Amino acid sequence: MADLFEDYRLGPGWDEMFGEPSMPRPTYEALHATLQPLSSAELGIRAEVLARAFLDQGITFALKGVERPFPLDIVPRIIAAQEWRTVEVGVAQRIRALEAFLDDVYGAGQVLADGVVPRRIVVTSAHFHREAAGINPHNGVRIHVAGVDLIRDEQGTFRVLEDNVRVPSGVSYVMENRRAMAHVLPEVFAATRIQPVESYPGQLLRALRAAAPVGVHEPTVVVLTPGVHNSAYFEHALLAREMGVELVEGRDLVCVGNEVAMRTTAGEQRVDVIYRRIDDEFLDPVHFRADSVIGCAGLLNAARAGRVTIANAVGNGVADDKLLYTYVPDLIRYFLNEEPILPNVETHRLDDDPDVLEHVLDHLDELVLKPVDGSGGAGIVIGSQATDEQLAAVRERIEFDPRGWIAQREVALSMVPTLVGNRLRARHVDLRPFAVNDGENVWVLPGGLTRVALPEGALVVNSSQGGGSKDTWVLTETPGAAEPEPPEEAPIVVVPSPRSPDPGPVAGPVAVQQQQQQQSARSGRPPAATSQRSAREAQC
Amino acid sequence: MLSRIAESLYWIGRYVERAEDTARILDVHLHRMLADPWVDEQTACRSLLGVMGVSLAESPGASDPRGEATSIEGPVSAARVVGLLGLDEHNPSSVVGALAAARENARGARETVSSEMWETLNATWHGLPDARRRVEQQGVHAFFRWVRERCSVLAGLTDATMSRDEGWLFLVLGRSVERVDMTARLLSTHVRAGGSIPSWLTLLRSCGAWETYLRTYRGSLDDRHAAEFLLLDRLFPRSVFAALSTAESCLAELEPDHSRAGVTTDAQRIVGRSRTNLEFRGADELMADLGSVLAGLERTCSQVNDAVSRRYFRQTSAVLWVSEAVA
Numbered sequence: 001m002a003d004l005f006e007d008y009r010l011g012p013g014w015d016e017m018f019g020e021p022s023m024p025r026p027t028y029e030a031l032h033a034t035l036q037p038l039s040s041a042e043l044g045i046r047a048e049v050l051a052r053a054f055l056d057q058g059i060t061f062a063l064k065g066v067e068r069p070f071p072l073d074i075v076p077r078i079i080a081a082q083e084w085r086t087v088e089v090g091v092a093q094r095i096r097a098l099e100a101f102l103d104d105v106y107g108a109g110q111v112l113a114d115g116v117v118p119r120r121i122v123v124t125s126a127h128f129h130r131e132a133a134g135i136n137p138h139n140g141v142r143i144h145v146a147g148v149d150l151i152r153d154e155q156g157t158f159r160v161l162e163d164n165v166r167v168p169s170g171v172s173y174v175m176e177n178r179r180a181m182a183h184v185l186p187e188v189f190a191a192t193r194i195q196p197v198e199s200y201p202g203q204l205l206r207a208l209r210a211a212a213p214v215g216v217h218e219p220t221v222v223v224l225t226p227g228v229h230n231s232a233y234f235e236h237a238l239l240a241r242e243m244g245v246e247l248v249e250g251r252d253l254v255c256v257g258n259e260v261a262m263r264t265t266a267g268e269q270r271v272d273v274i275y276r277r278i279d280d281e282f283l284d285p286v287h288f289r290a291d292s293v294i295g296c297a298g299l300l301n302a303a304r305a306g307r308v309t310i311a312n313a314v315g316n317g318v319a320d321d322k323l324l325y326t327y328v329p330d331l332i333r334y335f336l337n338e339e340p341i342l343p344n345v346e347t348h349r350l351d352d353d354p355d356v357l358e359h360v361l362d363h364l365d366e367l368v369l370k371p372v373d374g375s376g377g378a379g380i381v382i383g384s385q386a387t388d389e390q391l392a393a394v395r396e397r398i399e400f401d402p403r404g405w406i407a408q409r410e411v412a413l414s415m416v417p418t419l420v421g422n423r424l425r426a427r428h429v430d431l432r433p434f435a436v437n438d439g440e441n442v443w444v445l446p447g448g449l450t451r452v453a454l455p456e457g458a459l460v461v462n463s464s465q466g467g468g469s470k471d472t473w474v475l476t477e478t479p480g481a482a483e484p485e486p487p488e489e490a491p492i493v494v495v496p497s498p499r500s501p502d503p504g505p506v507a508g509p510v511a512v513q514q515q516q517q518q519q520s521a522r523s524g525r526p527p528a529a530t531s532q533r534s535a536r537e538a539q540c
Numbered sequence: 541m542l543s544r545i546a547e548s549l550y551w552i553g554r555y556v557e558r559a560e561d562t563a564r565i566l567d568v569h570l571h572r573m574l575a576d577p578w579v580d581e582q583t584a585c586r587s588l589l590g591v592m593g594v595s596l597a598e599s600p601g602a603s604d605p606r607g608e609a610t611s612i613e614g615p616v617s618a619a620r621v622v623g624l625l626g627l628d629e630h631n632p633s634s635v636v637g638a639l640a641a642a643r644e645n646a647r648g649a650r651e652t653v654s655s656e657m658w659e660t661l662n663a664t665w666h667g668l669p670d671a672r673r674r675v676e677q678q679g680v681h682a683f684f685r686w687v688r689e690r691c692s693v694l695a696g697l698t699d700a701t702m703s704r705d706e707g708w709l710f711l712v713l714g715r716s717v718e719r720v721d722m723t724a725r726l727l728s729t730h731v732r733a734g735g736s737i738p739s740w741l742t743l744l745r746s747c748g749a750w751e752t753y754l755r756t757y758r759g760s761l762d763d764r765h766a767a768e769f770l771l772l773d774r775l776f777p778r779s780v781f782a783a784l785s786t787a788e789s790c791l792a793e794l795e796p797d798h799s800r801a802g803v804t805t806d807a808q809r810i811v812g813r814s815r816t817n818l819e820f821r822g823a824d825e826l827m828a829d830l831g832s833v834l835a836g837l838e839r840t841c842s843q844v845n846d847a848v849s850r851r852y853f854r855q856t857s858a859v860l861w862v863s864e865a866v867a
Contacts, residue, residue, distance in 0.1 A: 049678045182574045183681035190618075193577035198741075221758075244754025476577045499838065500593035501558065501633040501721070502845045504551045504641055505853075 004040050004424050005417070011426040011457075013412040014156040016077065027080045027475065030191040035075070040422035047074045047419055050184045059176050061231055071468035072177050073418045074185065077429060077450045078192075084446060084474045087158055087433055090342030091148050092442035093332060095435050098165055098319045100335035102142045106133050106315060116334045117327045118352075124403055125324065126373045127166070127317020129280060131287045135304045135313065138214050139439035142313035144207050144275070146435045147171075147449075150342065152414035159345050159411070161430065163320040163328070166312060167277050170449040170469075171200060171434045172235035175242075177471040178447070193476040195446035200434070201242035203445075204275075207438035208243075211309045212272045219272035221245045222262060224253070226278050226294045236277050250278070255298030258305040273309045274299070280314050322372040322406050323349060346409040350402040360407045361398065364391050367407040368459075369398065382459055384410060413459060416470065418452055428453045429470065430461050446474040541652075541706045547853040548649040549707050552661075553714025555642035559635045560691035561722035562592070566626055566635070567684035568746040570618050585616040591729045592633065594624055622680055627672060635687055636668050654701035657694060664690040709790045710852075716787035717844055723747060723780050724837035727770060731831050740766035747778045767830065768823040780837060784815040787844070794852070807847035814840040 010018060017028040024032040035043070054060075054069045061070040079087070104111045105122055112119045122128055147168030149161040178197050182189055205221065212219030225236035227249050240247035252262050253271065261268035276283060282292040284300045302308045318324065326347045329340040348367075350357045360367060365383040381394045398405045413428035420427070433448035450470040451461035461467040569588055573579050628634040632641045643665040646653050653661075667686070674683045702708045726746055744750040744766060756773070757765045773779040777786075788811045795804045803809055814837065818826070826833055 045677055046679075049682065178575065179571075182571050184679055186570070186574050186618075186679055189574035190581075194575070196576050198575070218758075241751055242754065244751075244756070244758050499842070502554075502842055504555065504632060504645070505547055 004035060004038060004043060006423060008417065008424055009426065011412075011415045011428070013426075013428055014152050014154055014414040015426055016152070016156075016414050016416045016429075027078045031076065031078060031188060034188045034191055035424075043074060043419065044422055046184050050074055050180055053180050053183065054176070057176070058234060059173070060234055070173060071454070072173075072180060073452055073468050073470045074181075075417050075419060075424065076181060076188070076471040076473050077416045077431075078473045078475065079431075081475050081477045083158075086341060087150065087431075088444045088446075090158070090160075090340070091146075091150075091433050091435050091444050093336065093338060093341050094148060094160065094163065094328060095143055095146050095165075095437055095442045097328065097332040097335050098146075098163065099141065099143055099437065101331050102165075102313070102316060102319050103140065104335075105318060106135070111331070111334060114334070116330055117324065121321075121323055121327070121351075122318055125318045125321040127280065127315065127321060129288075129315040129317075131300055132313065132315030135300075137211060137309060137313060138306065139211055141207070141211055141311075141437050141439045142316055143319075143435075143437055144211060144311035145171075145204065146437070147432045148435065150431045150433065151345070151411060152431075153345075153411050156414065158342055158431075160325075160328075160342050161345055162322060162325055164432075165316045165320045167279065168432070168434065169232040169235055169277070170432055170451075171445070172232075172238040173469050174434070174445065174447050174449050174472070175200060175238070177469060181471045192473065194473040195476055197445055197447040200436075200445050201239060203436045203438075203443055204239065205243040205245070207436045207443075208273045208275055208309075208311055210438045210440075211311055213306050213309055216272045220270060221273045221275065222248045222253075222271050224248055224250070224274050224276040224278055224296075226250075226282070230277070232277065239275075250292075250294045250296045253296040253299075255296055255302055258298070258302040258307045260296070260299065260302050260308045271308060273311060275311050280317060283310070283314065317373075322370055323351070323403065326406065345411055348407040350398060350405050350407060357398075357402055361395060364395060366410065368410050369394050370406050370408065372404055372406060380460060382410060385457075385459075410459070413453075413461075416450075416452065418454070418468075418470075420454070420456075425456070427456075428459055428461065431472065447472045543853045545649045545652050546706065546710045547849070548645040549652065549710040550714035550848065550853075551645045552642050552649075552653070553711040553716075554718040555632070555638040555645065556661075556691050556694055557715045557718035558633065558722065559638035559642065560688055561719070561726075562625055562633070562635050562638065563684040563687040563691075564748060565592075565722070565726055565746045566622065567681060567688075568742055570622070570680060572742045573618055581618060582616060585618060585621045587729050588621055589616060589624065591725050592625055593725075594631075594633075622675065626680065626683070627675065629668070635684075636671060639664055639668060639687070639690075652707055654697065656697045656701050660690065660694045660697055664694075706794065709794050713787055713790040713794075713848065716783045716790065717841055717848075719778060719783040720780050720787070720837060721841040723770060723778060723783070724834045724841070727767070727830070728834045728838075731834060743770065749776055749778060752776055764823055764827055767827050771818055771826060771833075772823060781815065781818050784811055784818070787811050788815055791848075805847065805851050807844050807851060810840055810843045810847055 005022070008018075008021075010021060017024055017032065019025050050072055051069060054072060059070060060068060101111060101117075105128070109119075111117055112122060143165045145168060147164040147170065149164065150158050151161050153159055174197055208221045209219050212221075221243065222245055223236055223240040223243070225233060225247055227233065230236070237247055246262060248262050248271075253274075254261055254263060254268060260271045260274070262271055278294055281288045283295045284297060285292045285295055286297045287300045288295070299308065299310060300314060303310045303314070325344065326349055329344060332338055332340045348356050348360050350360060363383075365386070367383045369381040369383065371379040381390055383391065386394070394405075413430060415426035416429050417424040418427040429450050429452045431448050431450050434445045436443045436445070450472040451467045452470055453459060453461045454468050565588075569584065573581050573584050624631070624634065626635045629636050629640060631637045639661075643661040646658050646661045650658055667690070671683055671686075674686065698708075698711060702711070726743055730740070730743055740763060741750065744753050747770060749769065753766065753769050753776075756769065756776075769776065770779055772781045774782060774785075776782060788808065791805065791808045791811060792803075795808070797804070803812060817836070818833075
C-alpha cells in the first residue's frame with residue numbers, strides 16, 4: 001500500500017526524488033522501492049525509535065537556552081557519485097582560493113593592491129583582525145576545517161550559498177545520523193552502496209597533527225570548547241572522544257612564556273595544536289574581549305611565536321564575510337587561474353553602486369536580504385514571506401548601513417520527501433559538505449549535513465531556526481556493481497577453525513525439561529551435575 | 541560451598557559474558573556490513589559464523605568439540621546470522637540461549653545468588669519472548685542494546701550485592717574465562733580473513749574498546765597497536781591479558797594453601813602459562829605468530845574449563861544409577 005506517498009505533490013523547487021510525479025529518479029529508485037511497501041504506521045514506529053535514540057545519546061542542540069534533540073528525518077537524501085564529484089572538486093577549489101586569499105590579506109596584500117577586492121571591503125569586515133597579521137602557519141593552512149553551504153537551484157545545479165571557515169559546526173550530526181539510520185532502517189542500507197563517513201575524526205586529527213609547530217614530532221592536540229552550555233557542546237565532546245584527545249575549557253589551559261599547557265594531575269602538559277571551537281572575540285582576552293572567561297590569555301602571542309597552532313586560524317572570518325562571498329569567483333580566477341566549478345547565487349552588493357541599492361530597495365519583496373556577518377540564519381529577511389513592517393524595518397537598516405547587507409535572488413531550494421505527520425511531503429533542503437585541509441590536499445567528507453526546513457514552504461533551514469536534518473548518502477562510484485577497490489589482499493593465514501563454545505553443565509532449556517521429566521532414564525551424556533542431583537534425589 | 545552451586549555460579553558468569561559479548565560482536569559486525577559499501581555480506585557472515593563455532597552443515601547446537609566450521613552451505617544472510625547467533629533458543633551459545641541458560645543456572649542456586657541478581661536474570665529471561673518482536677519492530681540494534689544493558693545490570697548487582705567469597709570467585713572466574721575465549725575468537729575473524737576484514741576498528745568496537753583505544757594511542761590506528769591493545773593492555777578490562785590475570789587471581793584465592801613450589805592446581809598452571817606467554821613476548825612477536833597464539837588461547841580456555849570442572853565440580857566420579865536397580 002502506497003499511503004506514505006499519498007497526495008505527494010511536487011513543490012516549487014527541484015524535487016530530488018521525483019523527476020515526474022510518482023517517477024523516482026534513478027538514484028532514488030532503490031530507496032523508493034523500500035519505502036513504498038512500508039505503511040505509515042511502521043515508518044512511524046521507526047521514526048520514534050530514531051528520535052528516542054537521539055535523545056538518549058544526548059545528540060541535542062541548545063536552542064534559546066533549551067536543550068532539545070536535533071530532529072533527524074527518516075528519509076535520507078541521496079547524491080549520485082558523479083554529482084558528488086562536482087561538489088567535491090568545487091568545494092576544494094573554493095577552499096584553496098580562500099586559503100590563498102587569507103594568506104595574502106594577512107601578509108603582503110597583493111590582492112588588495114591589484115584591486116581584485118577593494119581594500120575597504122576587507123578592512124571594514126567585522127572579522128578582519130589586525131592581530132592576526134604576521135601569524136604564518138608553517139604548513140600554510142589557516143582553514144583546517146571548512147563547511148561550505150550549498151543549495152540546488154530550480155535546475156538542480158549546486159550553488160554556493162555561503163562559506164564557513166571560522167568554526168563550522170554540524171559534522172557530528174553527519175556521523176550520528178548515519179549511525180542511527182543504519183540501526184533503525186537497516187533494510188534500506190542493504191539495497192544501496194553508500195560511502196562511509198566515519199573516517200572524519202581520523203582525517204581531522206591527521207590534519208591537526210600535520211599543522212603542529214615545527215620540530216614537534218608527537219604533537220598534543222586538544223579541542224577547546226566554551227563549555228557545556230554551548231549549543232554545539234555535544235559535537236565538541238564527540239570529536240574529542242573520536243579523536244582520542246583531551247576536551248579542554250579555557251580555564252584548563254595556561255599560557256606562560258608563549259608556551260601553552262593544560263593543567264593535569266601530573267602537572268602542566270604542553271599543548272601543541274588547539275582545535276578551538278570558540279569565536280575569535282573570546283579566544284584571547286589579551287587581544288580581544290578582555291571580559292572573556294572562556295578563552296586563555298596569551299594564546300595569540302604563542303601562535304605568533306610559532307609555539308602553538310590555533311585551528312582554524314584567527315581572523316578567518318574575513319573570508320566568510322557575506323560581502324566578500326560575492327568576490328570569491330574572482331578570487332578563484334585570480335589566485336588559481338581556474339574557472340569556478342560551483343557558481344554563486346546571484347547576489348547584489350549594496351555598498352558601491354547607488355543604482356543597485358535603489359533597485360534593491362524597490363524590489364525588497366522579491367529578494368532575500370542577509371546581514372553580512374550573521375550566522376545561523378539570524379537576521380535573514382525573505383522578501384516574499386515578510387510582512388510590510390519587517391520590510392520597512394530592513395529597508396531602514398539597509399539605508400543606514402549598506403555595507404552590512406547583501407541581497408540575493410530568492411532561490412526555490414531543492415526538495416526531498418520528508419516525514420511530516422504520517423505522510424511524506426516535499427520540504428526544502430540545503431547541504432553543508434565539510435572539508436578538511438591537511439596542507440597537502442583538501443579532503444571533502446563524502447556526505448555532509450543536509451538540513452531540512454520542516455514547516456511547509458519554509459526556506460530557512462538553520463538548526464537555530466527550528467530546522468531538522470537528513471542523513472546524506474553519497475553513492476559509491478558504480479552503484480550495484482561491487483567493490484571498486486577491495487582492500488589489498490594479504491596472504492591468507494591458515495588458522496585452525498575455532499571450536500564450538502564450551503558447553504555448560506546444563507545444556508539449555510531442553511536439558512532442563514529432560515531433567516524434570518526423565519529423572520530415572522539415563523542419557524549416556526555426562527552432564528554430571530544433572531545425574532548427581534538425580535542420584536541424590538533418588539536416594540531421598 | 542557445594543560443588544553444584546559453585547558450578548552454577550561459574551556458568552552464570554560464563555553465560556552472561558557470552559550473551560553480552562555475542563551481542564556486542566553481532567551488533568558491530570552487522571552495522572559494519574550495512575555502513576561499509578566494500579564489505580561483502582556473504583563473506584562477512586560466513587567468517588562471523590565460523591568464528592563463533594557455528595557449523596551450518598550439522599544441526600545447530602550440536603557441540604562436537606572438533607566442530608570444523610568451514611562446511612557452511614547455502615547462502616548466509618545477515619538475518620540468518622541474527623537468527624542463529626542471536627535468537628536461536630536451542631543453542632546455548634546464542635544470545636537468547638545463553639541468557640536462558642544463565643537463568644537456569646541461577647534457578648538452581650537461588651539461595652546463593654542475591655535475590656536482586658536472580659530477579660534481574662529472571663526478568664531478562666521473561667523479556668526474551670519479546671526479543672523477536674523487538675527485532676522486527678525496532679531493528680536488531682535495539683535488541684542487542686537491551687541485552688547489553690541487562691548484562692550490565694547483572695554485573696553491577698553482582699558487584700554490589702555479592703560478598704567476595706568463593707561464590708564470587710567462581711562467578712568472576714567464569715566470566716574471565718569466557719572473556720578470553722570470546723576476545724580470542726573475535727581476533728581470529730581478523731586473522732582468518734587475511735588481516736583485512738573486518739577492520740581493527742570493527743574489532744575494537746566489538747569489545748567496546750574503541751574509545752579507550754583512541755584515548756590510549758591518540759588516534760593512531762594500526763595493526764600493531766590494535767592487536768597489542770586487545771591482547772596485552774593491562775588496564776582495559778576486556779583485553780585478553782587483563783581477563784587472564786583476573787582468572788589467575790581468582791584461582792589463586794580459591795587455593796588458600798600455597799605450596800612451597802610452584803602452584804597447586806592444573807588450572808593455575810594452564811592460565812599462568814598462557815598469561816606469561818602473552819606477557820613476556822613483544823607485540824611484534826605476537827603479531828607475527830597471531831594465528832597460533834589465538835588458537836593457543838582457545839585451547840587454554842577449554843583446558844581451564846576442564847581443569848576447573850575436575851578440580852572443583854566433579855572431585856568424585858558421578859554415581860551412575862541404573863534405573864532398574866532403584867525400582
